[in-house]
Structure formats: C-alpha cells, structure tokens
Amino acid sequence: MNDVSLFHGPNAGYVLExxxxxxxxxxxxxxETRAFFEQWTPEQPTDTAVAPPPLEHAVKRSPLDVTxxxxxxxxxxxxxxxxxxxxxxDPLGSEPPGDPGLAPEIHDVTEADLAALPAEIVRGPLVEGxxxxxxxxxxxxxxxxxxxxxxxxxxxNYEERAWIREAIESRRFFENFDAERKRDLLQRLTEVEVFERFLHQTFVGQKRFSIEGTDMLVPMLDTIIRNAATAGTREVVMG
Incomplete structure (x- = not known):
C-alpha cells in the first residue's frame, strides 16, 4: 500500500503532488483524501542494501484496490x-445541466469497483448502514x-464547510412534508409571487427591493413566527 508504483502514468504524478x-x-x-493519506506514504528510494523492516500490521492491497x-x-x-x-x-421537469465529473467513468471506476470498496471511504452520516x-x-x-x-x-472556512455538510448529509433540518403541507407551501409561494407582480405593475419606476430569489423566506418567517408564538412570544418586530 505504500509503494508509489501502485499508481500508473498521470495518476502517479497527480497523487504525489x-x-x-x-x-x-x-x-x-x-x-476523504486526508483519510487515505493518513494510512499511505510513497516508498522512498534507499541508499543502502538494507531494507526497512516490514510493518507488523501492514495492510496489503492490490494496485487495483488503491487505484x-x-x-x-x-x-x-x-x-x-x-x-x-x-x-x-425545475418543477417543469427539464434536465439539469449536470457535470461530466459526476459520472464514475470519468474517474475510471465502475459501479462494480465501487461495490467492492468499503462504505467508510465516503465518510460522514451517510455511511451508517x-x-x-x-x-x-x-x-x-x-x-x-x-x-x-x-x-x-x-x-x-473548513470548519464551517464541514459543519454545514454534516447538517446536509444527516438531514438534520430536513422535514418530510405531507401532501397537505406541500399544498400550503405552494399556496403561500403563489401569494408571494402574485404580490411581487402587483407591486411591480403598480409602482412602475419606483425604487424597491424585490423578493425574487428569496421568496422562500416568507414561509420560513411564517414558521419562525408561529413557533415563537407557541413558545410564548407576544410581539414580533420586523424592519
């Protein structure tokens, strides 16, 4: 596992860099890369004929596994x-742009290859089970x-990025809405969009701050205010 010859061609240079x-x-x-390197070091050239003693608990992997x-x-x-x-x-169902790098074949790996690797290389909450x-x-x-x-x-900031990714992957703030709740959200977002268009047509040329792109903040504020009221808050000031 610690021999750089396990990598071939451009891969070897990339991995060493x-x-x-x-x-x-x-x-x-x-x-993921850091976890791999914690257990891997490239073989160093030796000046003498004396080889270093083998590690007692070294894990042997084939070149295919490491690659x-x-x-x-x-x-x-x-x-x-x-x-x-x-x-x-897109609610209309158009295909997203995607990226070639999201396909396994771009990285010279197949689903069968991935199935032969341990889940732990992914790391994070999704590994469980x-x-x-x-x-x-x-x-x-x-x-x-x-x-x-x-x-x-x-x-x-690495710590901030790691925190938010953990929250995303653990679905810590994710709610599975039932059909009725989804209809309520659609109704509220429709009201926001209609009101936005009304302001645009009524106050032509007037300086104002559009909610376009942040319209989801309205149902989020609804939830915050509703929860605050449930917790005993008597007054909310916005502005």
Missing part, C-alpha cells in the same frame, strides 16, 4: 462540490443531486 500538498498542510485536502480508492475519492469530492448541478429543481461504497455514494447523490441543490464549496 496531492500528497506533497497534504504534507505541507493536511487541511488543504478534502477529508479504485483514489478514483472513488475523486468522485465523492465531485458529488459534494458539484452535485447541485445535477439537482432536479451502507454495505459498501456504492450504496453510500448512491445516498450521497440522493442528497446533493435530488430535488434540493446544495452549493457549499465557496465556504472558505
């Missing part, structure tokens, strides 16, 4: 960073490329 970056600053690489692990780590990173490009957020990496990655796609898109890669 990434490993050097990891040595300078472990936090500069994503968690597939690195490929899977790249795929996992792409899903977390660019999965939102494949999210189905997954039988292998393929199952965990399928869950990861459902989260990042489902009907909600999450774009988090612009968050520069």
């Amino acid at each position: 990434l490993y050097e970056q990891y040595q300078r600053d472990p936090q500069s690489v994503d968690p 597939h692990t690195v490929s899977a780590a790249r795929l996992i990173r792409y899903i977390r960073e660019l999965g939102h490009l494949a999210a189905r957020i 997954a039988g292998n990496a393929l199952e965990a990655i399928t869950r990861l796609r459902e989260v990042y490329s489902g009907t909600v898109g999450y774009e988090t890669d612009h968050i520069q």
Whole structure:
C-alpha cells in the first residue's frame, strides 16, 4: 500500500503532488483524501542494501484496490462540490445541466469497483448502514443531486464547510412534508409571487427591493413566527 508504483502514468504524478500538498498542510485536502493519506506514504528510494523492516500490521492491497480508492475519492469530492448541478429543481421537469465529473467513468471506476470498496471511504452520516461504497455514494447523490441543490464549496472556512455538510448529509433540518403541507407551501409561494407582480405593475419606476430569489423566506418567517408564538412570544418586530 505504500509503494508509489501502485499508481500508473498521470495518476502517479497527480497523487504525489496531492500528497506533497497534504504534507505541507493536511487541511488543504478534502477529508476523504486526508483519510487515505493518513494510512499511505510513497516508498522512498534507499541508499543502502538494507531494507526497512516490514510493518507488523501492514495492510496489503492490490494496485487495483488503491487505484479504485483514489478514483472513488475523486468522485465523492465531485458529488459534494458539484452535485447541485445535477439537482432536479425545475418543477417543469427539464434536465439539469449536470457535470461530466459526476459520472464514475470519468474517474475510471465502475459501479462494480465501487461495490467492492468499503462504505467508510465516503465518510460522514451517510455511511451508517451502507454495505459498501456504492450504496453510500448512491445516498450521497440522493442528497446533493435530488430535488434540493446544495452549493457549499465557496465556504472558505473548513470548519464551517464541514459543519454545514454534516447538517446536509444527516438531514438534520430536513422535514418530510405531507401532501397537505406541500399544498400550503405552494399556496403561500403563489401569494408571494402574485404580490411581487402587483407591486411591480403598480409602482412602475419606483425604487424597491424585490423578493425574487428569496421568496422562500416568507414561509420560513411564517414558521419562525408561529413557533415563537407557541413558545410564548407576544410581539414580533420586523424592519
């Protein structure tokens, strides 16, 4: 596992460059890559004929396993960073733009290869109960490329980015609405859109702040105020 010859062609140079970056600053690489490098070091050239003693508990892996692990780590990173490009957020059903890097074949790995890898390489809440990496990655796609898109890669602070990704993947703030609640939300959003158009047509040329793009804040505020009232709040001031 610690022999750089396990990687071939451009992969070897890429992995060594990434490993050097990891040595300078472990936090500069994503968690999956960091976890891999914590257990992997490239073989160093020796000046003498004396070989270092073998590690007593060294884990032997085939070149294929290591290559597939690195490929899977790249795929996992792409899903977390660019999965939102494949999210189905258009209610009319148009195809999302996607990204080539979200496909396993771009990383020279197949579903069969992923099924042979442990789920733990994905890391995070979605690993629990997954039988292998393929199952965990399928869950990861459902989260990042489902009907909600999450774009988090612009968050520069690692701890903040890790916190929000954990919240996303654990579905900590996710609610499974029943059909009636969904209709109520649609009705409220329709009211917001109609009122927005009314203001636009009634006050032509007047300076105002549009709610377009943030219309979901209205039902969110409804929920906050409703919960505040339930908790005993008697007055809410906005402005």
